[in-house]
Amino acid sequence: MKDRSDQPGLPLPTPRKQGPFAALRSSFLAGLVVIAPIGITVWLIWTLTGWIDSWVLPMVPYRFRPEHYIGINLRGVGVVFFLLFTVVIGWLAKGYVGRSLLRLGEQIVDRMPIVRSIYGGLKQIAETVLSEKEARFDRACLIEYPRRGLWAVGFVAGPAKGEVGRQVPGDMMAVFLPTTPNPTSGFLLFIPESDVHFLNMTVEDAAKLIISAGLVYPGRPDLSLQENIDGKSTVS
Template identity: 30%
Template sequence: MRRLAGYFLRGLVIMAPLALTVYVCYSIVTAIDSWIPFSVPGVGFAITIGLITLVGALGSNVLADSLVELVDRLLEKLPFVRLLYGTAKDFFEAFVGDKKRFDTAVLVTLYPASEAKALGFMTRKDVDMFGLTNHVAVYLPHSYAFTGQLLLVPAEHVTLVQAGSAELMTFIVSGGVTDKSGATPTPASSLAPISASTTSVDG
Protein backbone atom coordinates (compact mmCIF):
# COMPACT_ATOMS: atom_id res chain seq x y z
CA MET A 1 0.00 0.00 0.00
CA ARG A 2 2.83 2.36 0.85
CA ARG A 3 4.49 1.57 -2.47
CA LEU A 4 1.26 2.42 -4.32
CA ALA A 5 1.00 5.68 -2.37
CA GLY A 6 4.57 6.44 -3.34
CA TYR A 7 3.84 5.79 -7.01
CA PHE A 8 0.78 8.05 -6.80
CA LEU A 9 2.74 10.92 -5.24
CA ARG A 10 5.59 10.51 -7.71
CA GLY A 11 3.07 10.70 -10.53
CA LEU A 12 1.48 13.75 -8.94
CA VAL A 13 4.81 15.55 -8.77
CA ILE A 14 5.40 14.75 -12.44
CA MET A 15 1.89 15.48 -13.68
CA ALA A 16 1.09 18.68 -11.73
CA PRO A 17 3.50 20.97 -13.65
CA LEU A 18 2.58 19.22 -16.90
CA ALA A 19 -1.14 19.68 -16.23
CA LEU A 20 -0.61 23.38 -15.52
CA THR A 21 1.34 23.79 -18.76
CA VAL A 22 -1.31 21.92 -20.75
CA TYR A 23 -4.07 24.01 -19.18
CA VAL A 24 -2.34 27.29 -20.04
CA CYS A 25 -1.64 26.16 -23.61
CA TYR A 26 -5.22 24.91 -24.01
CA SER A 27 -6.58 28.24 -22.79
CA ILE A 28 -4.40 30.11 -25.29
CA VAL A 29 -5.41 27.79 -28.14
CA THR A 30 -9.10 28.17 -27.27
CA ALA A 31 -8.80 31.95 -27.12
CA ILE A 32 -7.03 32.10 -30.50
CA ASP A 33 -9.61 29.79 -32.09
CA SER A 34 -12.40 32.05 -30.84
CA TRP A 35 -10.76 35.08 -32.47
CA ILE A 36 -10.38 33.44 -35.90
CA PRO A 37 -13.49 34.12 -38.02
CA PHE A 38 -13.18 30.83 -39.92
CA SER A 39 -12.87 27.29 -38.60
CA VAL A 40 -9.71 25.37 -39.52
CA PRO A 41 -8.73 22.45 -37.27
CA GLY A 42 -5.31 22.87 -35.70
CA VAL A 43 -4.79 26.54 -36.56
CA GLY A 44 -5.01 27.70 -32.95
CA PHE A 45 -2.59 25.00 -31.83
CA ALA A 46 -0.12 25.84 -34.59
CA ILE A 47 -0.26 29.56 -33.77
CA THR A 48 0.25 28.85 -30.06
CA ILE A 49 3.31 26.67 -30.70
CA GLY A 50 4.66 29.31 -33.06
CA LEU A 51 4.16 32.11 -30.53
CA ILE A 52 5.84 30.16 -27.72
CA THR A 53 8.77 29.30 -30.00
CA LEU A 54 9.03 32.91 -31.17
CA VAL A 55 9.08 34.21 -27.62
CA GLY A 56 11.79 31.68 -26.74
CA ALA A 57 13.86 32.71 -29.77
CA LEU A 58 13.51 36.39 -28.95
CA GLY A 59 14.38 35.72 -25.34
CA SER A 60 17.60 33.99 -26.47
CA ASN A 61 18.56 36.85 -28.78
CA VAL A 62 21.06 39.37 -27.47
CA LEU A 63 19.19 42.17 -29.24
CA ALA A 64 16.03 41.27 -27.34
CA ASP A 65 17.69 41.59 -23.93
CA SER A 66 17.01 45.32 -23.80
CA LEU A 67 13.34 44.75 -24.61
CA VAL A 68 13.03 42.10 -21.89
CA GLU A 69 14.73 44.40 -19.41
CA LEU A 70 12.35 47.21 -20.38
CA VAL A 71 9.32 44.99 -19.76
CA ASP A 72 10.83 43.90 -16.44
CA ARG A 73 11.31 47.51 -15.36
CA LEU A 74 7.77 48.45 -16.34
CA LEU A 75 6.27 45.53 -14.44
CA GLU A 76 8.48 46.24 -11.43
CA LYS A 77 6.76 49.63 -11.09
CA LEU A 78 3.33 48.04 -10.60
CA PRO A 79 3.04 46.96 -6.94
CA PHE A 80 0.71 43.94 -7.19
CA VAL A 81 1.83 42.89 -10.68
CA ARG A 82 5.46 43.16 -9.56
CA LEU A 83 4.87 40.61 -6.81
CA LEU A 84 3.15 38.09 -9.09
CA TYR A 85 5.48 38.54 -12.06
CA GLY A 86 8.67 38.53 -10.01
CA THR A 87 7.69 35.47 -8.02
CA ALA A 88 6.62 33.50 -11.11
CA LYS A 89 9.74 34.50 -13.03
CA ASP A 90 12.10 33.53 -10.21
CA PHE A 91 10.25 30.25 -9.70
CA PHE A 92 10.52 29.12 -13.32
CA GLU A 93 14.12 30.30 -13.64
CA ALA A 94 14.97 28.27 -10.54
CA PHE A 95 13.96 25.09 -12.38
CA VAL A 96 14.57 25.70 -16.10
CA GLY A 97 16.44 28.99 -16.34
CA ASP A 98 20.13 29.70 -16.71
CA LYS A 99 20.45 30.16 -12.93
CA LYS A 100 18.96 26.95 -11.59
CA ARG A 101 18.51 26.99 -7.81
CA PHE A 102 17.10 23.54 -7.08
CA ASP A 103 20.00 21.45 -8.34
CA THR A 104 22.06 21.16 -5.13
CA ALA A 105 20.63 18.58 -2.75
CA VAL A 106 21.80 18.88 0.85
CA LEU A 107 21.41 17.53 4.37
CA VAL A 108 21.01 20.18 7.06
CA THR A 109 21.81 19.87 10.74
CA LEU A 110 19.10 22.01 12.32
CA TYR A 111 20.31 21.68 15.91
CA PRO A 112 24.01 21.20 16.70
CA ALA A 113 23.29 18.89 19.64
CA SER A 114 20.91 16.71 17.62
CA GLU A 115 21.65 13.88 15.21
CA ALA A 116 18.48 14.62 13.20
CA LYS A 117 18.91 15.91 9.66
CA ALA A 118 16.62 17.73 7.22
CA LEU A 119 16.63 17.25 3.44
CA GLY A 120 16.48 20.24 1.16
CA PHE A 121 18.14 22.29 -1.58
CA MET A 122 20.85 24.91 -1.21
CA THR A 123 19.57 27.88 -3.23
CA ARG A 124 22.21 30.49 -2.43
CA LYS A 125 25.80 30.31 -1.19
CA ASP A 126 26.06 33.88 0.04
CA VAL A 127 23.65 35.72 2.36
CA ASP A 128 26.00 38.50 3.46
CA MET A 129 23.25 41.02 2.70
CA PHE A 130 21.65 39.92 5.98
CA GLY A 131 24.86 40.35 7.94
CA LEU A 132 25.47 36.59 8.06
CA THR A 133 28.94 35.47 7.01
CA ASN A 134 29.68 31.85 6.11
CA HIS A 135 25.94 31.13 5.91
CA VAL A 136 23.96 29.64 3.04
CA ALA A 137 20.27 29.66 2.08
CA VAL A 138 18.55 26.27 2.19
CA TYR A 139 14.99 25.58 1.03
CA LEU A 140 13.20 22.74 2.82
CA PRO A 141 10.12 21.48 0.92
CA HIS A 142 7.18 20.27 2.99
CA SER A 143 5.83 16.73 2.72
CA TYR A 144 2.44 16.23 1.05
CA ALA A 145 2.37 19.91 0.04
CA PHE A 146 3.90 22.23 -2.53
CA THR A 147 5.12 24.65 0.10
CA GLY A 148 8.36 24.91 2.00
CA GLN A 149 10.54 26.79 4.43
CA LEU A 150 13.62 28.92 3.78
CA LEU A 151 16.44 28.72 6.33
CA LEU A 152 19.71 30.64 6.61
CA VAL A 153 22.15 28.26 8.26
CA PRO A 154 25.92 28.13 8.86
CA ALA A 155 27.72 26.52 5.94
CA GLU A 156 29.33 23.91 8.20
CA HIS A 157 25.86 22.60 9.07
CA VAL A 158 25.14 21.79 5.41
CA THR A 159 26.27 18.58 3.70
CA LEU A 160 26.03 17.90 -0.02
CA VAL A 161 24.07 14.83 -1.14
CA GLN A 162 24.72 13.00 -4.41
CA ALA A 163 21.10 12.56 -5.43
CA GLY A 164 19.05 13.79 -8.36
CA SER A 165 16.90 16.84 -7.71
CA ALA A 166 13.75 15.17 -9.05
CA GLU A 167 14.20 12.02 -6.96
CA LEU A 168 14.98 14.01 -3.83
CA MET A 169 12.01 16.35 -4.30
CA THR A 170 9.70 13.35 -4.77
CA PHE A 171 11.18 11.64 -1.71
CA ILE A 172 10.58 14.74 0.44
CA VAL A 173 7.08 15.53 -0.85
CA SER A 174 6.01 11.90 -0.31
CA GLY A 175 7.12 11.99 3.31
CA GLY A 176 9.86 9.47 2.59
CA VAL A 177 7.59 6.64 1.45
CA THR A 178 8.87 6.51 -2.13
CA ASP A 179 11.67 4.25 -3.27
CA LYS A 180 14.79 6.26 -4.13
CA SER A 181 16.28 3.46 -6.24
CA GLY A 182 16.83 5.93 -9.09
CA ALA A 183 19.10 8.14 -7.01
CA THR A 184 22.74 7.63 -6.05
CA PRO A 185 23.12 8.99 -2.51
CA THR A 186 26.55 9.24 -0.99
CA PRO A 187 27.16 7.04 2.09
CA ALA A 188 26.92 9.04 5.30
CA SER A 189 30.48 8.18 6.25
CA SER A 190 31.86 9.86 3.12
CA LEU A 191 29.79 13.03 3.24
CA ALA A 192 31.72 16.23 3.92
CA PRO A 193 30.26 19.51 5.16
CA ILE A 194 30.43 22.52 2.86
CA SER A 195 33.55 24.47 3.75
CA ALA A 196 33.58 28.22 4.25
CA SER A 197 35.72 28.56 1.13
CA THR A 198 32.80 27.44 -1.05
CA THR A 199 30.49 30.17 0.19
CA SER A 200 31.34 32.54 -2.63
CA VAL A 201 28.86 34.90 -4.22
CA ASP A 202 26.34 33.03 -6.36
CA GLY A 203 24.49 35.81 -8.15
Protein backbone atom coordinates (compact mmCIF):
# COMPACT_ATOMS: atom_id res chain seq x y z
CA MET A 1 0.00 0.00 0.00
CA LYS A 2 1.43 3.38 -1.07
CA ASP A 3 1.80 6.29 1.28
CA ARG A 4 -0.80 8.99 0.55
CA SER A 5 1.88 11.65 1.03
CA ASP A 6 3.58 10.43 -2.18
CA GLN A 7 0.46 11.07 -4.29
CA PRO A 8 0.05 14.69 -5.44
CA GLY A 9 -3.27 16.39 -4.88
CA LEU A 10 -4.34 14.25 -1.93
CA PRO A 11 -4.63 16.00 1.41
CA LEU A 12 -2.50 14.71 4.26
CA PRO A 13 -4.40 13.09 7.13
CA THR A 14 -4.72 15.45 10.06
CA PRO A 15 -4.26 14.11 13.58
CA ARG A 16 -7.49 13.64 15.46
CA LYS A 17 -8.01 16.28 18.10
CA GLN A 18 -8.37 15.10 21.65
CA GLY A 19 -11.72 15.91 23.21
CA PRO A 20 -12.07 17.52 26.64
CA PHE A 21 -13.09 14.25 28.28
CA ALA A 22 -10.14 12.37 26.75
CA ALA A 23 -7.74 15.12 27.86
CA LEU A 24 -9.20 15.00 31.37
CA ARG A 25 -8.84 11.21 31.43
CA SER A 26 -5.23 11.44 30.24
CA SER A 27 -4.37 13.99 32.93
CA PHE A 28 -6.07 11.85 35.58
CA LEU A 29 -4.07 8.77 34.59
CA ALA A 30 -0.83 10.76 34.53
CA GLY A 31 -1.56 12.08 38.00
CA LEU A 32 -2.48 8.61 39.21
CA VAL A 33 0.87 7.26 38.02
CA VAL A 34 2.60 9.90 40.15
CA ILE A 35 0.38 9.69 43.23
CA ALA A 36 -0.17 5.91 43.49
CA PRO A 37 3.44 4.87 44.27
CA ILE A 38 3.87 7.73 46.75
CA GLY A 39 0.52 7.08 48.44
CA ILE A 40 1.04 3.32 48.72
CA THR A 41 4.56 3.79 50.11
CA VAL A 42 3.37 6.29 52.72
CA TRP A 43 0.44 4.03 53.64
CA LEU A 44 2.70 1.01 54.09
CA ILE A 45 5.15 2.92 56.27
CA TRP A 46 2.31 4.45 58.30
CA THR A 47 0.67 1.04 58.79
CA LEU A 48 3.95 -0.68 59.70
CA THR A 49 4.89 1.96 62.27
CA GLY A 50 1.40 1.73 63.79
CA TRP A 51 1.66 -2.06 63.99
CA ILE A 52 5.05 -1.87 65.73
CA ASP A 53 3.76 0.81 68.11
CA SER A 54 0.80 -1.39 69.06
CA TRP A 55 3.18 -4.18 70.07
CA VAL A 56 6.00 -2.19 71.69
CA LEU A 57 4.33 0.72 73.52
CA PRO A 58 2.22 -1.45 75.89
CA MET A 59 5.51 -2.86 77.25
CA VAL A 60 7.04 0.61 77.83
CA PRO A 61 6.23 2.29 81.17
CA TYR A 62 4.01 5.31 80.74
CA ARG A 63 6.51 7.69 82.36
CA PHE A 64 8.98 7.00 79.53
CA ARG A 65 6.53 7.80 76.75
CA PRO A 66 6.46 11.26 75.11
CA GLU A 67 2.70 11.68 75.60
CA HIS A 68 3.31 11.71 79.36
CA TYR A 69 5.10 15.05 78.92
CA ILE A 70 3.60 16.66 75.81
CA GLY A 71 0.15 15.06 75.86
CA ILE A 72 0.36 13.93 72.21
CA ASN A 73 0.56 10.34 71.03
CA LEU A 74 3.38 10.47 68.49
CA ARG A 75 3.35 7.73 65.86
CA GLY A 76 6.64 5.92 65.47
CA VAL A 77 7.80 6.16 69.09
CA GLY A 78 7.46 2.39 69.38
CA VAL A 79 9.76 1.99 66.40
CA VAL A 80 12.43 4.11 68.13
CA PHE A 81 12.14 2.05 71.32
CA PHE A 82 12.33 -1.16 69.27
CA LEU A 83 15.50 -0.02 67.48
CA LEU A 84 17.17 1.05 70.73
CA PHE A 85 16.19 -2.21 72.42
CA THR A 86 17.54 -4.26 69.50
CA VAL A 87 20.86 -2.38 69.54
CA VAL A 88 21.24 -2.92 73.30
CA ILE A 89 20.43 -6.63 72.98
CA GLY A 90 22.96 -6.99 70.15
CA TRP A 91 25.61 -5.20 72.19
CA LEU A 92 24.98 -7.43 75.21
CA ALA A 93 24.98 -10.59 73.04
CA LYS A 94 28.53 -9.80 71.90
CA GLY A 95 29.84 -9.76 75.47
CA TYR A 96 30.81 -12.69 77.66
CA VAL A 97 27.81 -12.39 79.99
CA GLY A 98 25.40 -12.09 77.08
CA ARG A 99 26.84 -15.13 75.30
CA SER A 100 26.66 -17.15 78.51
CA LEU A 101 23.01 -16.22 79.07
CA LEU A 102 22.22 -16.96 75.43
CA ARG A 103 23.80 -20.42 75.65
CA LEU A 104 21.87 -21.09 78.85
CA GLY A 105 18.61 -20.06 77.22
CA GLU A 106 19.30 -22.21 74.16
CA GLN A 107 20.03 -25.21 76.39
CA ILE A 108 16.66 -24.75 78.06
CA VAL A 109 14.89 -24.39 74.72
CA ASP A 110 16.71 -27.45 73.37
CA ARG A 111 14.89 -29.59 75.94
CA MET A 112 11.47 -28.59 74.60
CA PRO A 113 10.52 -30.95 71.72
CA ILE A 114 8.31 -28.65 69.62
CA VAL A 115 9.79 -25.30 70.64
CA ARG A 116 13.36 -26.32 69.79
CA SER A 117 12.39 -27.21 66.22
CA ILE A 118 10.67 -23.87 65.67
CA TYR A 119 13.44 -21.88 67.36
CA GLY A 120 16.21 -23.75 65.56
CA GLY A 121 14.66 -23.21 62.15
CA LEU A 122 13.97 -19.52 62.74
CA LYS A 123 17.47 -18.96 64.11
CA GLN A 124 19.09 -20.60 61.11
CA ILE A 125 17.00 -18.53 58.70
CA ALA A 126 17.81 -15.31 60.57
CA GLU A 127 21.53 -16.07 60.63
CA THR A 128 21.49 -16.87 56.93
CA VAL A 129 19.49 -13.84 55.79
CA LEU A 130 21.07 -11.29 58.15
CA SER A 131 24.61 -12.61 58.00
CA GLU A 132 27.23 -9.93 57.30
CA LYS A 133 29.96 -12.41 56.40
CA GLU A 134 28.41 -13.95 53.28
CA ALA A 135 25.97 -12.44 50.78
CA ARG A 136 22.84 -14.35 49.86
CA PHE A 137 20.75 -14.15 46.72
CA ASP A 138 23.32 -11.86 45.11
CA ARG A 139 22.63 -13.11 41.56
CA ALA A 140 19.54 -13.42 39.40
CA CYS A 141 19.30 -16.16 36.80
CA LEU A 142 17.15 -17.80 34.14
CA ILE A 143 16.18 -21.46 34.30
CA GLU A 144 13.98 -23.62 32.10
CA TYR A 145 10.91 -24.28 34.25
CA PRO A 146 8.45 -26.00 34.39
CA ARG A 147 9.60 -27.61 31.14
CA ARG A 148 12.06 -27.10 28.29
CA GLY A 149 11.33 -23.98 26.28
CA LEU A 150 9.69 -22.11 29.18
CA TRP A 151 11.91 -19.74 31.14
CA ALA A 152 11.59 -18.48 34.70
CA VAL A 153 13.54 -15.91 36.72
CA GLY A 154 15.15 -17.21 39.91
CA PHE A 155 17.67 -16.24 42.58
CA VAL A 156 20.91 -18.18 43.04
CA ALA A 157 21.57 -19.22 46.65
CA GLY A 158 24.90 -20.88 45.89
CA PRO A 159 26.28 -24.34 45.18
CA ALA A 160 24.60 -27.35 46.73
CA LYS A 161 26.27 -28.29 50.00
CA GLY A 162 26.08 -30.95 52.67
CA GLU A 163 24.20 -34.16 52.04
CA VAL A 164 22.42 -32.74 49.00
CA GLY A 165 25.74 -31.94 47.35
CA ARG A 166 27.06 -35.44 48.10
CA GLN A 167 23.98 -37.33 46.94
CA VAL A 168 23.47 -35.51 43.63
CA PRO A 169 26.21 -36.05 41.02
CA GLY A 170 27.80 -33.13 39.22
CA ASP A 171 27.97 -29.44 40.08
CA MET A 172 24.53 -28.42 41.31
CA MET A 173 23.27 -24.94 42.15
CA ALA A 174 20.57 -24.12 44.69
CA VAL A 175 18.08 -21.76 43.01
CA PHE A 176 15.09 -20.17 44.69
CA LEU A 177 12.21 -19.76 42.23
CA PRO A 178 9.81 -17.08 43.57
CA THR A 179 6.14 -16.81 42.70
CA THR A 180 4.27 -13.82 41.28
CA PRO A 181 3.27 -11.34 42.68
CA ASN A 182 4.48 -12.52 46.11
CA PRO A 183 8.21 -13.29 45.82
CA THR A 184 8.48 -14.43 49.46
CA SER A 185 6.95 -17.80 48.51
CA GLY A 186 8.28 -20.16 45.88
CA PHE A 187 10.27 -23.34 45.26
CA LEU A 188 13.79 -24.47 46.09
CA LEU A 189 15.32 -26.22 43.08
CA PHE A 190 18.70 -27.91 42.67
CA ILE A 191 19.77 -27.47 39.06
CA PRO A 192 22.98 -28.39 37.18
CA GLU A 193 25.24 -25.37 36.98
CA SER A 194 25.36 -25.63 33.19
CA ASP A 195 21.59 -25.09 33.04
CA VAL A 196 21.70 -21.90 35.13
CA HIS A 197 21.96 -18.75 32.99
CA PHE A 198 23.06 -15.76 35.02
CA LEU A 199 21.45 -12.40 34.35
CA ASN A 200 23.13 -9.02 34.32
CA MET A 201 20.29 -7.39 36.27
CA THR A 202 20.48 -7.03 40.03
CA VAL A 203 18.39 -9.01 42.47
CA GLU A 204 16.32 -5.89 43.14
CA ASP A 205 15.57 -5.44 39.43
CA ALA A 206 14.64 -9.11 39.10
CA ALA A 207 12.30 -8.76 42.08
CA LYS A 208 10.60 -5.81 40.36
CA LEU A 209 10.13 -7.92 37.25
CA ILE A 210 8.57 -10.74 39.27
CA ILE A 211 6.33 -8.54 41.43
CA SER A 212 5.02 -6.62 38.41
CA ALA A 213 4.19 -9.90 36.62
CA GLY A 214 6.33 -8.95 33.64
CA LEU A 215 5.05 -5.38 33.27
CA VAL A 216 8.29 -3.74 34.43
CA TYR A 217 11.52 -4.64 32.65
CA PRO A 218 14.42 -2.98 34.48
CA GLY A 219 18.08 -3.40 33.71
CA ARG A 220 19.96 -2.98 30.44
CA PRO A 221 17.66 -2.75 27.41
CA ASP A 222 20.50 -3.56 25.00
CA LEU A 223 20.66 -7.17 26.23
CA SER A 224 18.01 -9.49 24.88
CA LEU A 225 16.63 -12.63 26.47
CA GLN A 226 18.45 -14.81 23.95
CA GLU A 227 21.78 -13.16 24.85
CA ASN A 228 21.20 -14.04 28.48
CA ILE A 229 20.33 -17.62 27.56
CA ASP A 230 23.45 -17.98 25.40
CA GLY A 231 25.58 -16.89 28.31
CA LYS A 232 26.79 -13.64 26.79
CA SER A 233 25.49 -11.70 29.78
CA THR A 234 27.36 -12.82 32.88
CA VAL A 235 27.94 -11.40 36.28
CA SER A 236 31.34 -9.88 36.69
